[in-house]
Amino acid sequence: MSKKTFKRVVFILFFIYCAALAFVLFFPNLHRSPVAARRYNLIPFETVAGLISRLFEGTINPDIVIRNIGVNILLFMPMGAFLPILFNKLGKLWKTVLVCFAAVVLAEAVQLIFILGSFDVDDIILNTSGAAIGYGIVSIPALKRILIRN
Numbered sequence: 001m002s003k004k005t006f007k008r009v010v011f012i013l014f015f016i017y018c019a020a021l022a023f024v025l026f027f028p029n030l031h032r033s034p035v036a037a038r039r040y041n042l043i044p045f046e047t048v049a050g051l052i053s054r055l056f057e058g059t060i061n062p063d064i065v066i067r068n069i070g071v072n073i074l075l076f077m078p079m080g081a082f083l084p085i086l087f088n089k090l091g092k093l094w095k096t097v098l099v100c101f102a103a104v105v106l107a108e109a110v111q112l113i114f115i116l117g118s119f120d121v122d123d124i125i126l127n128t129s130g131a132a133i134g135y136g137i138v139s140i141p142a143l144k145r146i147l148i149r150n
Helices: 003-026 046-057 062-086 093-113 121-138 141-149
Strands: none
Touching (some): 003 062, 003 093, 046 062, 062 093, 062 121, 093 121, 121 141
């Protein structure tokens, strides 16, 4: 596959990913219970610590904890992987993480303003961490050689 064709395929996959991400982030009533009022958390790790605390107390199902933390990390892993492949200027970790951080903050703000979810600094931390992990995966030397070849 030529480099140009490879980039086109990756761009199409990125577009599909962005559409799915928008669906998950901005159409909550279709896949989770609606948020009745504006909620927010500005204290780092408060939500995560609360979930873990409730897990150890036995007052929450472990699946809820795993889904909350895991999904927040997984949601932005593809973005961290796609961006440096598609945009040469985002070839450094800090640049990709900065762009992903800005996207996450924007998404959280939109959720808060339009009452589509809650603004949670923990989501920002977990989503941005996921993006960094995605970047790390495509930066693995053996995988990077394959991607660069295309």
